[in-house]
Amino acid sequence: MSTLAFVTGLVYLVAATLFVVGLHLMRAPSTARRGNLVSAGGMITAVVTTVVFALITSGGDPKGWLALVLGLGAGGTWGVLRARSVKMTDIPQLVSVFNAVGGGAAVAIAFAAFLQHPSGASLDPNTSIPVVLDVLIGSVTFSGSLIAAGKLQGTIPGQPLTFPGSRLVNVLVVLLALGVGVLTLLSTGNVVLLVVVLVAALAFGVLMVLPIGGADAPVVVSLLNALTGLAVAMAGFAIDNQVMIIAGALVGAAGTILTLQMAKAMNRSVGAIILGGFGTSDNKSPASVEGADLTNVREVTADDLAIQLAYAQHVVIVPGFGLAAAQAQHEVAELAKLLTDHGVDVKYAIHPVAGRMPGHMNVLLAEANVPYTQMLEIEAANAAFDTCDVALVVGANDVTNPLARESGNAVSGMPILDVDHAKAVVVLKRSMSPGYAGIPNPLFTDPKTGMFFADAKKGLADTIVAVKEYVTA
């Protein structure tokens, strides 16, 4: 090992340490930002070291460097622009697109490493095995992540898309990808075979994600994140680069844990999600149930809600998917601030899966300047409901359904927010349509519940106007 290679290896270990420390710091809200910056520092360290090492050892072909600079410039600019402009409600699909490009880059690196092989000679398994694995995993994450992003964005229908015999087709495509992958290893560097592996794996990525319901898509994004990490680690094996192996494995492991925890928070198993079990989505038509059971519903207006809020001492707001979809996080924060300034104690009860994915609601509220100390997690929130005067539910449904405490229905056993323990409840919602689980919510017909039918953004804006009447008078 030359001195240069030794020093490079040492600096790589420093970068790897920074990744681990960064990830560790990201476990708590107060240190999370520092953690991300530490991790970015590790990344810069790794990149600079690699450039210096490559320039000194190979010098390289100017055309190769030109291609790199053009690529980095274009991709980097695009990435930063998207990252700066994306709406906080659209974060899940952006992360999914970043998974896709990461997997795609790993595949391109694998092909380049494969083409370095002198034609005619038998392949070196130290390189060829990781190359084939990289192409398999990277291609699945590339196409799968793009489909998942499309589902979250709504450009691809959120309903599970299946066709007769789709399971059989999936199995055949997987067998084709694996079989040709083995043939590639036995060949003398036949790139056509590797292209077949690429195409089959891309097809499998599409077929794997299409049958998954839109509401489950975030868990799939997290899973594909872990897989992208593994593809990058395989690329690291292929070109014998330790920092890629370490960082890829870290993401593979961290992403796996995160996927399991997310699935648990959503009361779903990863297996059921991948097999497309539930068969529902967040885009379903409410027509069939709309107006079905309005007899026991007490309807309230913005004015009624404003009086209740203005004269309450403790208010708990329960934000849900409807708030995220209507992008009403700023309105809800403004209402809360108005009430707080008036002397009302306001807290937010955040269900683990409120929003589009676990933790997403916290991001949306943080965007609207809500301090995270006002956001109660499920246990603290349930204690708060017992003493609160008004619980205001904005666009949430299944996570408040008291039926979860009983057995034999779609939400049985799911951890819920005990909104029905509050003295009074107001539900701001567009209609009586059921949520993701597809069952009615008895909370809506509870005598102490008032239903305020409106779009979250519009309804909250009207309420703010009405509250101002009472608190300034």
Place this chain on the structure above:
Amino acid sequence: MTATLFGNLAIFLLSLLVGFEVISKIPSTLHTPMMSGANAIHGVVVVGAIVTASVADSTAGYLLTLVAGALAAANVCGGYVVTDRMLKMFTRPEPTRTGATEAGDVAP
């Protein structure tokens, strides 16, 4: 099996174990930023793009370098920037902490 491959496999396995250990329990508050942060770390694939550039010596090699460079840069730059945007909002100076329960810091 060569010594290099064995060394790399050992690194891979231990890194997996470190990854499992370091991310044992995350409050659901942070699931979204954490996923985005891990997403940025696999942007390390940009290192592979640089190595690919340094050994490219054919048209196919240049094209693959271009593709790998563009995709990897989008991943790594976009990933860190969007994660920082999210986390910046979590660490804003808070007006008061009085009366607020430390719910964010309590293990669920």
